[in-house]
Amino acid sequence: MSNRTPTIRVRHPRTPSTSGRDRSPTGRSPADPNGRRTNNTEDRREPSNGQEPSTRMIWKALNNVAAEVKGLKDLAKTTHKETMDVSGQILTFLHNQATPPQPLGPQPRTPRKLPPQLRREVRQIYSSLDVDEEVLYKDGECFTSVHNKGVTRMIIQAVKDGNGSYRESQMKMACRNIHDNLRRRAREETLGVTDQKKKEKKHRSRQERLRTDRVEVGKKILSKDDLKFLEAAPRKLMSDEEAGENKTWIVRHPRWRSPRLTRIVQKCQAILDKQVTSKRNSHVRQDTGLLSDRPMPTDVASCYLDVDWERGDGSPSGGEGSPSGGEGSPSGGEGSPSGGEGSPSGGEGSLSESEGNLSGVQKLAASETPSESEISSSEE
Numbered sequence: 001m002s003n004r005t006p007t008i009r010v011r012h013p014r015t016p017s018t019s020g021r022d023r024s025p026t027g028r029s030p031a032d033p034n035g036r037r038t039n040n041t042e043d044r045r046e047p048s049n050g051q052e053p054s055t056r057m058i059w060k061a062l063n064n065v066a067a068e069v070k071g072l073k074d075l076a077k078t079t080h081k082e083t084m085d086v087s088g089q090i091l092t093f094l095h096n097q098a099t100p101p102q103p104l105g106p107q108p109r110t111p112r113k114l115p116p117q118l119r120r121e122v123r124q125i126y127s128s129l130d131v132d133e134e135v136l137y138k139d140g141e142c143f144t145s146v147h148n149k150g151v152t153r154m155i156i157q158a159v160k161d162g163n164g165s166y167r168e169s170q171m172k173m174a175c176r177n178i179h180d181n182l183r184r185r186a187r188e189e190t191l192g193v194t195d196q197k198k199k200e201k202k203h204r205s206r207q208e209r210l211r212t213d214r215v216e217v218g219k220k221i222l223s224k225d226d227l228k229f230l231e232a233a234p235r236k237l238m239s240d241e242e243a244g245e246n247k248t249w250i251v252r253h254p255r256w257r258s259p260r261l262t263r264i265v266q267k268c269q270a271i272l273d274k275q276v277t278s279k280r281n282s283h284v285r286q287d288t289g290l291l292s293d294r295p296m297p298t299d300v301a302s303c304y305l306d307v308d309w310e311r312g313d314g315s316p317s318g319g320e321g322s323p324s325g326g327e328g329s330p331s332g333g334e335g336s337p338s339g340g341e342g343s344p345s346g347g348e349g350s351l352s353e354s355e356g357n358l359s360g361v362q363k364l365a366a367s368e369t370p371s372e373s374e375i376s377s378s379e380e
Contacts, residue, residue: 114174118159118166122174125158139182148179206249207238214268221271226264229303233261237304240292241285249285252292258306 129135129151137151152175159171188197211233218227240252253262273285296305 114170114177115166118164118170119174119177121159121162121164122155122171122178125155126175126178129154137179137182139179139186143176143179151175203240203242204235206241207235210238210241211235213272214265217268217271218264221267222264229260230264230268232301233304234300236297237261237300238265240294247284250290251285251287252290254294255291256296256306258304261304 126136135151135154137148138145141148143152152172155175156168156171159166164171215227215231218230222230237254237257239254241249242252269285
């Protein structure tokens with residue numbers, strides 16, 4: 001019998017794995033009855049060296065890669081957008097630094113026609129100022145002088161205190177109009193033409209009123225063509241009317257006015273003369289048959305003028321009996337004052353001249369007076 005000592009082997013228990021559910025009490029993975037490992041356990045385990053990965057593991061890895069790629073793509077888009085915005089701001093800043101500032105576009109200009117209420121209010125404020133020269137415009141100084149600027153500021157402030165919603169440029173223009181009127185009056189008084197200017201202004205106003213009244217009447221009695229013809233006629237084609245005695249208007253017709261316009265004007269005036277006016281100081285028109293000595297205007301359409309009135313046919317429109325030409329005309333022909341047979345010094349021609357003038361005036365008055373049939377038809 002040998003003297004060998006027997007060796008005792010002690011089996012130590014294994015340390016359980018981190019996933020206890022995948023391990024059996026013996027520390028090994030569970031197996032099927034045939035001794036093979038299950039698919040779940042095989043799919044969840046990481047492949048060891050030399051083992052092929054399962055299909056589930058491959059799809060899982062691909063999904064992770066796709067998610068990471070999508071995130072990187074979104075990040076790239078955001079970064080690109082931020083980069084473009086910053087680049088645009090930098091380029092704009094550099095462009096503004098290199099380019100000088102552009103001038104402003106055209107601003108709206110002050111209307112030339114001021115509101116009537118503003119003009120009236122400015123006149124009332126200026127009239128209510130003290131008569132002392134320190135608060136009134138000086139017509140001997142320009143509008144932009146120190147004194148006149150102070151008066152303008154005073155008027156503008158008074159308009160603003162009255163809750164006037166006007167532009168300051170409009171208020172300055174209204175003040176400038178007052179100053180210009182004062183300077184014009186002072187200049188006219190210096191030249192001694194104040195009365196003449198007033199007379200011309202009254203004459204123009206009377207002609208404009210005549211034209212306006214006749215157009216209003218013509219809207220009711222004239223045809224479309226005649227009304228259009230009258231509306232386009234300028235003021236200077238109306239008759240000269242000066243105030244006479246006993247509230248009368250002395251009427252003088254232009255000798256160069258076209259017969260058509262004369263007929264239209266007389267037709268409308270006949271209706272106006274029949275209308276009863278309510279004005280206290282109404283004047284009566286007195287047509288003496290005399291003609292106006294105004295020269296023919298050069299800025300009027302030829303359709304409104306009788307271009308043949310100087311040819312000497314003997315009537316205002318080129319017919320017989322014209323005081324401007326023809327037989328018995330003072331301007332030429334037989335019986336002319338310039339000499340020849342029938343001159344004032346020749347005896348016989350002077351009588352024919354006076355007879356020609358008289359017949360011309362009578363025929364002009366007859367031609368310009370509308371007949372009763374025309375008046376009755378127009379009233380109807």
